[in-house]
Amino acid sequence: MSSSGLGGDRGLFVYAVVRADHGLPDGVTGVDSSTLGLVPHGELAAVVSEVILQRPPGRRADLTAYSTVMEALLAGGAVAPILFGTVLPDEETLVAEVLMPREAELDRTLQDLEGRAQFNLRAQYVEEAVLAEIVAEDPEIQRLRDSTRDLPEDAAVGDRIRLGERVSRAWEHRARVDADYLLSQVLPLASAHTVRREPGPQAALDAALLVEDGRSQELQDQLEMLAAHAHGRLELTLLGPLPPYDFVGAF
Amino acid sequence: MTMTAHRSGSGYLNRPSPSSLADVVEIILDKGIVIDAYVRVSLVGIELLTIDARIVIASVDTYLRFAEATNRLDLSEQGGKDLPDFIHELQDKGAAGKVGGAVRGAKNALTGGGDDEDDEDDERPRRTRKSSSAPARRRSSSR
Numbered sequence: 291m292s293s294s295g296l297g298g299d300r301g302l303f304v305y306a307v308v309r310a311d312h313g314l315p316d317g318v319t320g321v322d323s324s325t326l327g328l329v330p331h332g333e334l335a336a337v338v339s340e341v342i343l344q345r346p347p348g349r350r351a352d353l354t355a356y357s358t359v360m361e362a363l364l365a366g367g368a369v370a371p372i373l374f375g376t377v378l379p380d381e382e383t384l385v386a387e388v389l390m391p392r393e394a395e396l397d398r399t400l401q402d403l404e405g406r407a408q409f410n411l412r413a414q415y416v417e418e419a420v421l422a423e424i425v426a427e428d429p430e431i432q433r434l435r436d437s438t439r440d441l442p443e444d445a446a447v448g449d450r451i452r453l454g455e456r457v458s459r460a461w462e463h464r465a466r467v468d469a470d471y472l473l474s475q476v477l478p479l480a481s482a483h484t485v486r487r488e489p490g491p492q493a494a495l496d497a498a499l500l501v502e503d504g505r506s507q508e509l510q511d512q513l514e515m516l517a518a519h520a521h522g523r524l525e526l527t528l529l530g531p532l533p534p535y536d537f538v539g540a541f
Numbered sequence: 542m543t544m545t546a547h548r549s550g551s552g553y554l555n556r557p558s559p560s561s562l563a564d565v566v567e568i569i570l571d572k573g574i575v576i577d578a579y580v581r582v583s584l585v586g587i588e589l590l591t592i593d594a595r596i597v598i599a600s601v602d603t604y605l606r607f608a609e610a611t612n613r614l615d616l617s618e619q620g621g622k623d624l625p626d627f628i629h630e631l632q633d634k635g636a637a638g639k640v641g642g643a644v645r646g647a648k649n650a651l652t653g654g655g656d657d658e659d660d661e662d663d664e665r666p667r668r669t670r671k672s673s674s675a676p677a678r679r680r681s682s683s684r
Contacts, residue, residue, distance in 0.1 A: 301582050307574070343584060350562055352590060357565045373573035375587035378580060387580040399574075410568065510554065517553035527555040529564070535572035 296340065301377040302329075302384060303341040305359050306533070307370045307396050310335045315362035321355045329381050331389035334396055337363060338384070341377060360533040368403040370396060370538045399538055405503050406481055407531030411513070413472055413495040415465075419523045420491075424460045431456050458491070465489035468524065473497065475516055479509045484536045494524060498536035506531060 296302065303321055310330045320326050320339030328335040337359070356374050363369040378384045389396070425431050434453035438446045469489035477483060480499040487496035501509055510528065517526040559568055570591065 301584065303584070304576070341584060343582065345584070346586070349586070349590070352587070353562065353565050353569065357559075357569055360569075371569075371573040373571075373575050374569050375584065375591060376573075376576050377582050377584045377587075378576070379582050383580060388576055396574075510556075514552075514554045517555075521553045525555060526553070527557065529557065529559050529568070532559075532568060535569055538572075538574050 296380045299343055300340050301343050301379055302338040302381065304372045304376045304378055304384065304388075305337040305339075305356065306363055306372055307334055307336050307389070307400070308363060309333060309367060309400060312363070312367050312369075315359075315366065318359055318362040319355070320359055321352045326359065329384050329389070331385050332393060334389055334393060334400070336372075336384055336389060338381075343377070360535075364407060364531065364533045368400045368405075369533050370399045370403060371533050371535050402481075403500075403534050403537065406500050406534065407503065407506065408534040408536060409499045409501055409506070409509065409528055409530030410486070410532060411472075411476065411495060411497050411499060412493055412527045412529075413468065413520070413524045414493045414527070415461075415491065416523055416525060420461060420464065421457070423523075424457055424464070428456065428460060431460070461491045462489070465491065465494045468494035472516065476509060476512060479505050479512060482537060486536065500534055500537050501530075503531075 303324070305320065305326075308328075310328070310333050312328075312335065314326050314328065314337070318326065321341060322345065324339035324341060326337060326339050329338055353374065360369065360371055378388070425435060431453065434449050434456065438449050438453060466489045469485075472495050473483070476499060480501050482500040484498045485496070486498055487493060489495060499509070513526055513528055517524075520526060557564075559565060
């Protein structure tokens with residue numbers, strides 16, 4: 291960045307911390323189509339752009355601009371995302387309050403992220419298939435279902451609640467079992483993982499995996515196989531490679 | 542987004558590009574390195590934007606739960622509102638306003654539907670989502 295002291299009406303939108311020699315992506319602009327710049331400190335640099343503080347209120351385009359910058363940065367090497375919407379007054383503050391005091395931990399983070407990317411894996415149930423399984427496997431559920439299905443909605447409320455509860459429990463149990471199985475199949479291919487949402491009827495698994503670049507194809511192949519197996523019952527979705535949003539939050 | 546949708550092998554694994562707003566929100570919200578509040582300056586509307594985004598996610602979750610509850614209570618094919626109906630009601634209530642589009646996006650993300658209705662401030666070209674098993678969209682007639 292050329293100007294150091296920004297006027298009082300301007301701030302620095304901070305996207306990420308990268309290595310000082312990390313080039314800026316061509317043709318990618320920041321929020322409000324601003325020009326991206328690097329604020330270096332030692333071997334680190336923060337990726338920033340100037341932003342007018344009293345601008346029109348935040349828009350959806352800001353979220354996509356941030357995300358686009360991050361993905362473009364990922365292509366050029368390790369990137370440690372800064373929480374969306376972080377704005378600092380000027381370069382001096384950025385260096386003195388962030389890059390300098392946190393140099394060691396940021397350096398370690400970039401080391402850990404080098405050559406790796408995040409993949410988000412989601413396994414969602416095909417509802418009818420799972421309900422059919424649950425009904426088929428539990429005679430008590432069958433009984434409750436048979437005794438309530440042809441009654442008007444306000445009848446046999448007690449039985450309906452018992453039915454719903456039993457189905458819900460069975461489903462949650464199933465989700466935990468499925469989540470454990472899926473994780474056991476993919477974790478050997480990942481350097482780290484976080485569970486983004488606990489297993490439940492909505493999704494057996496919603497997890498972020500940090501994967502070495504050299505293993506991402508293997509991960510996809512493995513998931514293709516699992517998806518083919520689970521087809522009709524669980525839908526597997528893999529997003530990525532993504533910037534490692536879920537693997538820098540420890541600070 | 543720079544990544545390309547890519548299918549290999551059996552093709553059963555969904556590999557979408559996260560182009561809808563709901564996908565982006567879900568990926569980035571509350572993630573990343575946090576910088577102490579006393580160092581930061583606030584940008585008009587950013588807080589609001591993230592709150593809106595949280596509401597979208599929370600609403601979809603809530604309605605999904607209602608939809609599931611409905612199904613649990615009534616396993617036969619009668620009655621019951623499905624998720625798209627709930628989402629339409631949410632939009633019709635107008636509470637959403639500017640988040641309405643995002644709710645649509647969220648619904649697309651959740652149902653894999655192909656009914657892309659984007660709002661005006663998203664000028665970026667969109668990739669088409671896979672819309673294989675999406676049910677035909679029903680307009681709710683109640684107002």
